[in-house]
Structures are given as structure tokens and as C-alpha cells.
Amino acid sequence: MGNAREVALLALSACARQGAWSDGFLKRALRDSGMDSRDAALATRLCFGVLQNRILLDFYLSGLSRLPLRKLEERVLECLRLGAYQILFLDRVPDRAAVNESVNLARKYAKNPRSAGLVNGVLRGLVRQKESLPPPPDAAVQYSHPQWLADEFVRRLGREEAQALMAADNAQPPTMAQVNTGKASTAAAAERLRDEGVGVAPHPWLPDCLELSDTGSLERLESFRQGLFYIQDPAARLAVLAAGPEPGMKVLDACAAPGGKSFAAAIAMKNHGSILACDIHPHKQALIQAGAERLGLDCIQTQVLDGKCCKEEFLDKFDLVIADVPCSGLGIIRKKPDIRYKAPEPLENLPKVQAAILDNVARYVRPGSLDRHGCICPGGVLLYATCTLLERENEDVVRAFLDRHPNFTLEGFQVPGPFEGTDTGMLTCWPHRHNTDGFFFAKLRRLRAAYEIRPREGFGPFRLGMTEEEAEETCRRLGLPQAPQSFYLEYRDGRLSRIGLNADEDIRILYRGLELTRTHAEDVVAALSRESGLVCDCVDSELADTYDFPELGVELWRERVYHPKLLDRPEFQQLIAALPENLAYEQSHGWYFAQIWVQTDDFRAEFPLEPGRAPYDGGPWRSAPPHGPVPPEQMARVAPKYGLEPPAGPGGDERA
Numbered sequence: 001m002g003n004a005r006e007v008a009l010l011a012l013s014a015c016a017r018q019g020a021w022s023d024g025f026l027k028r029a030l031r032d033s034g035m036d037s038r039d040a041a042l043a044t045r046l047c048f049g050v051l052q053n054r055i056l057l058d059f060y061l062s063g064l065s066r067l068p069l070r071k072l073e074e075r076v077l078e079c080l081r082l083g084a085y086q087i088l089f090l091d092r093v094p095d096r097a098a099v100n101e102s103v104n105l106a107r108k109y110a111k112n113p114r115s116a117g118l119v120n121g122v123l124r125g126l127v128r129q130k131e132s133l134p135p136p137p138d139a140a141v142q143y144s145h146p147q148w149l150a151d152e153f154v155r156r157l158g159r160e161e162a163q164a165l166m167a168a169d170n171a172q173p174p175t176m177a178q179v180n181t182g183k184a185s186t187a188a189a190a191e192r193l194r195d196e197g198v199g200v201a202p203h204p205w206l207p208d209c210l211e212l213s214d215t216g217s218l219e220r221l222e223s224f225r226q227g228l229f230y231i232q233d234p235a236a237r238l239a240v241l242a243a244g245p246e247p248g249m250k251v252l253d254a255c256a257a258p259g260g261k262s263f264a265a266a267i268a269m270k271n272h273g274s275i276l277a278c279d280i281h282p283h284k285q286a287l288i289q290a291g292a293e294r295l296g297l298d299c300i301q302t303q304v305l306d307g308k309c310c311k312e313e314f315l316d317k318f319d320l321v322i323a324d325v326p327c328s329g330l331g332i333i334r335k336k337p338d339i340r341y342k343a344p345e346p347l348e349n350l351p352k353v354q355a356a357i358l359d360n361v362a363r364y365v366r367p368g369s370l371d372r373h374g375c376i377c378p379g380g381v382l383l384y385a386t387c388t389l390l391e392r393e394n395e396d397v398v399r400a401f402l403d404r405h406p407n408f409t410l411e412g413f414q415v416p417g418p419f420e421g422t423d424t425g426m427l428t429c430w431p432h433r434h435n436t437d438g439f440f441f442a443k444l445r446r447l448r449a450a451y452e453i454r455p456r457e458g459f460g461p462f463r464l465g466m467t468e469e470e471a472e473e474t475c476r477r478l479g480l481p482q483a484p485q486s487f488y489l490e491y492r493d494g495r496l497s498r499i500g501l502n503a504d505e506d507i508r509i510l511y512r513g514l515e516l517t518r519t520h521a522e523d524v525v526a527a528l529s530r531e532s533g534l535v536c537d538c539v540d541s542e543l544a545d546t547y548d549f550p551e552l553g554v555e556l557w558r559e560r561v562y563h564p565k566l567l568d569r570p571e572f573q574q575l576i577a578a579l580p581e582n583l584a585y586e587q588s589h590g591w592y593f594a595q596i597w598v599q600t601d602d603f604r605a606e607f608p609l610e611p612g613r614a615p616y617d618g619g620p621w622r623s624a625p626p627h628g629p630v631p632p633e634q635m636a637r638v639a640p641k642y643g644l645e646p647p648a649g650p651g652g653d654e655r656a
């Protein structure tokens with residue numbers, strides 16, 4: 001037993017002094033010590049227990065030590081923590097043994113010969129006061145999270161839920177095996193594991209995932225050596241499933257070691273296609289290779305690569321790029337309890353590194369295109385993932401990326417499990433809610449293109465005033481198809497005078513960041529009316545289909561007109577009564593502009609329109625996906641009039 005405490009002390013010491021990860025050092029120390037499994041389990045428990053409760057233990061110890069803890073030798077402090085942890089948390093260790101063992105360790109490892117006496121005095125004091133200790137002042141101390149981190153969690157989740165998260169951070173993480181379904185069915189793998197004496201339970205919501213218990217060392221299991229499974233948290237596999245890898249795809253895993261995401265993708269792809277698993281550290285290649293070999297996944301190749309540096313031959317080449325970037329790791333405190341004590345300042349630089357990797361590897365994703373029949377082939381997917389719960393490394397990085405890269409869009413996904421909000425394209429998994437690692441991922445789809453309008457100047461790659469030859473050359477250079485799949489180009493006296501483009505789900509049309517075909521038409525009109533007068537083709541400017549902004553030289557057109565006031569008009573009522581789906585059609589086509597034009601003044605003059613009021617007061621721009629659901633309150637108002645089914649509640653029947 002003494003041996004176990006000694007290994008724990010040395011591991012804690014190494015962790016404090018060298019910043020060595022607790023599990024890495026501990027595993028090596030346990031292997032080298034050759035101790036039996038019972039002692040190894042105690043050493044592990046002690047090491048993790050002290051790290052999980054360090055702040056709380058120090059809170060109690062500081063009240064008992066006449067010297068401030070920061071003035072103690074580092075190993076003496078660890079002896080105190082080890083003793084205090086056993087006294088306060090381990091029922092099966094008698095207090096007297098806990099004190100004596102720590103005193104012996106201090107005698108052996110402290111430089112100051114009086115340290116053993118101090119350890120003895122402080123720990124005996126703790127034993128005496130054990131039943132009357134003051135309560136911890138707050139949850140940060142109670143669950144030993146640094147104050148800055150506890151504050152972050154409280155800001156995000158509120159006090160109560162942050163407390164649940166911090167409690168979950170100190171719980172024992174389950175061992176989750178993902179079945180290599182190319183080698184064995186989940187049932188067969190479970191049976192093999194049970195035959196080997198391992199406890200096996202199917203994961204409650206992730207298919208082909210087994211929760212293991214009593215595994216001992218995995219390497220000794222024949223089923224492991226034969227590659228029937230690999231160990232991975234459900235959240236990490238979920239991220240890969242959300243990205244939608246399919247057989248035959250070409251995948252780049254940009255930050256791949258030790259290879260978990262590549263393995264998950266390869267299994268989902270049934271080992272058909274290609275996965276290039278890259279990492280910046282040459283020595284980590286072997287880890288990925290060994291895993292792929294054990295699992296028999298020969299579609300995985302490895303390469304040493306810095307995700308921040310552009311590799312020309314990769315540009316536009318991959319169906320799926322996975323950027324599981326280096327991060328603060330604050331979602332995996334359950335597995336690496338010491339990670340919470342990282343100094344926060346160096347972590348502040350991480351978003352820059354993450355953005356640099358994302359910016360670079362985004363270029364490797366295949367853009368959307370049109371086939372020879374003019375049908376859209378969607379662009380590839382960029383999966384951004386971290387194992388942290390800090391917004392500045394997660395949502396903030398993704399949002400800033402989207403601001404810089406309008407040719408990417410968040411794409412909703414469907415995954416198994418109790419998750420809400422997957423339609424936003426971003427998901428956070430939480431230890432206390434989902435019993436997973438704290439994990440974040442975003443699914444980004446590369447679009448065919450994103451074009452800016454430049455009022456009075458041009459649109460996308462075209463400039464007003466270009467000659468016909470120049471415009472044609474631009475089309476050739478960029479491989480642009482003819483209208484209506486791409487730009488309408490109209491000329492006056494051989495010069496480009498009017499440039500138009502249809503709304504298209506695979507193209508973004510932007511004016512100073514505002515999406516002209518995906519933002520509510522009223523909001524687009526309001527925004528542009530701030531910069532120009534407005535004329536339109538209806539006396540009621542809320543009901544026009546063509547809007548012209550003379551000072552900007554921009555024209556917007558929608559195929560249908562929809563406004564709630566139309567619901568009271570008899571002809572509209574007839575339309576809906578004839579077919580309830582008509583309402584959804586009118587709304588989805590009437591809420592968004594279908595064509596955007598940039599034109600010269602002389603062109604505009606040919607189409608005089610009614611001068612319109614600019615009734616819109618602006619307000620926040622409402623971005624909504626095209627074909628969004630009908631607001632239930634609107635439907636509730638109109639449904640009884642026309643004998644339609646009333647809505648099922650918020651987000652109810654979207655067809656209505």
C-alpha cells in the first residue's frame with residue numbers, strides 16, 4: 001500500500017512541477033513499479049482524488065497549518081493533500097493509517113527534516129475537526145474549479161447548472177467502446193467482451209457503442225487486439241456522424257492524432273474511400289497508424305502537416321475536412337482532472353491558432369458546383385470540433401469564421417441522442433446533461449459561391465461598364481454557367497449595364513454582410529432604404545414585388561408578395577381555402593427576394609416605378625432560412641376562418 005501512495009505522490013509532484021498530464025505520467029509510473037492491480041487502483045484513485053479536490057483540500061489544510069501553504073515545499077504540500085484526501089474522502093482507509101503514511105512520505109521526500117512533524121500535526125488536527133469543518137464558501141471551492149473557470153460556467157449556465165457541471169467534472173468517466181462494425185456486429189463484439197470477463201452495457205442513445213466496466217488493461221483483451229472496437233467518447237463520434245461521412249468520400253483529418261475521428265469516419269465509410277490523417281507532430285503518426293492497423297482500416301493514410309500552412313494540391317479537393325483543433329481541453333476534466341489548473345492567460349491565444357487552422361483547411365473543402373444538367377452538387381463539409389466548453393474557442397471562432405468566409409454556411413444535422421438545437425449546425429455536449437465529454441462541434445457546408453453587390457460599381461466578379469468581351473472572358477475564366485444558373489448580363493451600347501442573379505440555396509448574395517436573399521424581405525428593404533430613396537411597383541410599398549433603390553442602383557424582385565395583412569383579403573382567403581399548402585408557399589416565396597440586380601441609371605429609367613413610401617423602421621434584421629415554418633400565432637388566427645387544422649403548438653405542423 002505504501003508503494004501506491006508513493007507512486008501517487010511522485011505522479012502529483014511531476015504534474016505540479018513539469019505540467020505532465022496526470023494520466024500519462026501515472027500510467028508510466030504504474031507500469032514501471034510493477035505493482036499489483038489493487039495497489040495500482042489505489043494509486044490511481046489517490047492521484048485523481050487529490051487533483052479533483054485540490055482547491056477544497058487546500059481550503060481545509062490552510063485553516064490548520066501555521067505556515068501558509070504556498071511557503072511549504074511542494075512535496076510536503078502533496079503529502080498533506082494525499083493524507084487529507086484519504087481522511088475526508090476514503091472511508092476504507094483508517095485515519096491513523098492516512099496520517100502515518102503521509103508522515104512517512106514526508107520523512108522520505110521532504111528536504112526539511114521538520115516537515116514530517118508539520119504533516120503529522122496538520123493531519124491530526126484535520127482528523128480531530130473532521131466532523132465540524134466549515135462548509136466550503138462556494139461551488140468553485142467545493143468542486144475545486146479555479147474561480148475564473150467557475151465564473152465562466154456560471155455565466156453560461158447559471159449557478160445551479162454550473163454546479164451540476166462541476167460535480168460531473170469530478171465524477172468517474174465511463175469507458176466507451178465504439179464497435180468496429182466492419183469486423184464484428186455490435187452484438188458479437190459485446191459477447192466477445194463478456195466472454196473475456198468485461199462488463200458490457202449498450203449505450204443508451206448511440207448505436208454501436210458499448211459502455212465497458214472491469215476492463216483491466218485493454219491491451220490484454222484479445223477482442224481489443226483484434227480490432228473489434230476502439231475507445232472514444234460518444235460526443236466525439238457523434239461529431240463525425242453529424243458531418244455525414246459516406247463510402248467513397250475523400251476526407252482530410254487535419255489534426256488527427258491519436259486518430260479517433262479518422263477511425264470513426266473510416267468505419268462509417270465502411271473502409272471505402274480515402275482518409276488522410278494529418279498531424280503537426282511527426283511522432284504522433286505512429287499512433288494513428290497503429291490504431292488504423294489494429295482496426296484494419298486501410299483507407300487511412302497518415303501525413304505530417306501543419307494545418308495552418310497551405311498545401312496547394314489540397315485546394316478544393318476534399319468532400320469532408322475535419323478540424324478537431326488544439327484547444328484548452330476544459331471539456332475533458334473528468335478524464336484529465338489537472339487540466340483545470342492550466343494558467344488561463346496562455347489559453348487566450350488559442351482562438352487565434354484555431355482560426356488560423358480553420359481559415360487554411362477551409363480552402364481544402366470542395367466547393368459546390370453545377371452538373372451538366374444544371375443541378376446543384378452541394379459543396380463539401382468542414383467539421384470544426386473542440387473538447388472545450390469555452391465559447392471563445394467554440395461558437396465565437398465559428399461565427400468569426402463565417403464572417404470572414406461567406407461561402408460557408410452552418411448546416412443543421414440529425415444525430416441520435418437527447419440533443420436540442422442541432423438544426424443550428426452547432427452542438428455542445430455536456431458531461432452533466434449527456435454523460436459525455438464536454439465537446440463542441442459545428443458542421444459547415446461550403447457553398448457554390450458568395451457574391452457581394454457593389455452598388456453603382458458591380459456585382460460579384462462583374463463591373464458595370466465592362467465590355468461584352470470582358471464579361472464573357474470573366475465567365476470563361478470562372479467557369480460560370482449561363483443564366484438562369486448564374487448571372488444575367490445585359491448590355492447597352494456594348495457595355496454591361498445591368499447584372500442580375502437569382503436566389504439559390506447554394507449561393508449567398510451579400511450587401512455589406514446582409515444576406516439579400518435569405519433575410520426577411522421587409523428587413524432588406526428597411527436596410528437599403530436607409531441609404532437610398534425607394535420606388536416600387538405598388539402604391540402600398542409593403543405589397544410590391546419590385547423594389548428599386550435609385551441612389552444605389554439596386555433592384556430587388558420577389559416572385560410572390562406576402563404580408564400578414566393579406567390574410568384578411570378575400571382573394572387570399574380563397575387561395576388558402578383551396579389548398580392549405582398555398583399559405584406556406586406564399587409565405588416562403590413572399591418573405592424573400594428571388595432576384596437581385598445592380599444596374600446603371602440609364603437602364604433604370606426604362607422601368608419607371610411608383611414612388612414608394614419607405615415605411616420600414618428597420619429594426620434588427622431577421623435572418624431566417626428560406627421556407628421557414630409559418631408562425632403558429634399567424635396560423636392560429638387564420639386557421640378557424642378557413643376550416644383548417646389549428647396548429648399543433650409552437651413549431652407545429654409546418655405544412656399548414
Ligand SMILES: C[S@@+](CC[C@H](N)C(=O)[O-])C[C@H]1O[C@@H](n2cnc3c(N)ncnc32)[C@H](O)[C@@H]1O
Binds near residue numbers: 305
Ligand atoms: C484535439 S487533438 C485531435 C484528436 C483527434 N482528432 C482524435 O479524435 O483522436 C488535436 C491534435 O492537433 C494536433 N495539432 C496541433 N497543432 C496543429 C497544427 N497546427 N496542425 C496540425 N495538427 C496540429 C495536435 O498534435 C493534436 O494531436
